[in-house]
Amino acid sequence: MKDFSKYYTPQKIAASLMRFVDFNDNDSVIDICCGKGNLLFAAKNYNPSLQCFGVDIADINIDWCKTTKKDGREFALGAKRKYTIALANPPFGKIESISYASKLFVDKYASINSKRIEIEMLIANLNLLKEDGILLIILPNTFINGVSYKKIRKTISENHFVKTIIKLPPNAFSPERINCSAIVICKKKNNENQACTYYTMNEKFNISNSYEIKHDNILQGCWSNNVLYEKVDFKINRGNISSNMFSEKGIEVLHTSKKSSPWQPSLRYIKKGLNTSNSIIAEKGDLIISRIGSSAGCLCLYEGDPKYITDCLMLIKSPNKQLIKHMQNLNLRSLVKGVSTPHITVSDIYDLYNSTYNNL
Ligand SMILES: C[S@@+](CC[C@H](N)C(=O)[O-])C[C@H]1O[C@@H](n2cnc3c(N)ncnc32)[C@H](O)[C@@H]1O
Structure with a gap:
């Protein structure tokens, strides 16, 4: 089986995603699966005043930000402080070692039933955010449009504001073809009827089109391109x-x-x-x-x-x-x-x- 923990976010993609996050000066930014720090580096480059923190289960070799070697989920569960921004490109796949589900899928997330590490990381990241915090997370496209994830999407959109989805091109993690999207989630659900904007990034890493997904659709767990579907006359x-x-x-x-x-x-x-x-x-x-x-x-x-x-x-x-x-x-x-x-x-x-x- 492929090791999906090693697909670091290419710097060009990391850089182009930063404009979708509303950073403020001096914001605290964390990546709990930071790897070589590509997402954190893009954030720091975008706004040098940001305070960056990296966590990874493996040895970390980043000398320009504070780092901790730990399981990201364990770190999130034990964290005393909260962060303004979380950036994440977690490993994908079925959990083969320790699961933190019983500690993460509680309270408003109690209905979640998943044995996938990226879902545990999603909730761990949301836990780490301040009330007005923002998460940018890269997840497989199946999370956006798979029938089996609909219930989790509903839970997320009932509790948070799904602001932006950016469908990444299939060559994003070249030479592998891994179809992923970046999702920007605001922890606080303060924009009751605001639509979510869905962007598509082309193979040259430019945004090629965008459209809005109605808030009601997002709430129903329909996060994929309903608008495009209306343009075809077959089902x-x-x-x-x-x-x-x-x-x-x-x-x-x-x-x-x-x-x-x-x-x-x-x-x-x-x-x-x-x-x-x-x-x-x-x-x-x-x-x-x-x-x-x-x-x-x-x-x-x-x-x-x-x-x-x-x-x-x-x-x-x-x-x-x-x-x-x-x-x-x-x-x-x-x-x-x-x-x-x-x-x-x-x-x-x-x-x-x-x-x-x-x-x-
Ligand atoms: C797909 S890479 C992404 C790295 C970086 N965030 C980026 O975007 O380039 C995933 C990283 O997660 C780390 N990782 C895997 N399991 C982890 C865990 N349980 N806790 C923290 N980090 C983990 C891996 O060591 C790897 O560096």
């Missing part, structure tokens, strides 16, 4: 039958399969009698897209009888000829990313479609 549905419903015999369901050319979904079975009332059904003429595994991004025009699809597939219902052609021409496989499992997301397909055909 991508993700299946919702999971592999733990499989059985040896029963009702046929379509599932992902290995990469092949042309690609076709495979066949599985689920027990009769399971609740499938909200399940997605593929019908002749629908476009099926593999979402996960070696075939992520492969697609086919379905020719068979109506069948349920699993959560490893996505579906576009009744596409017209032009949409089929457009989709077939898109390089969906270029969207494949993933910390441990290769996958593509619905919002990445919308983004690619819009940037290719709607000139956004």
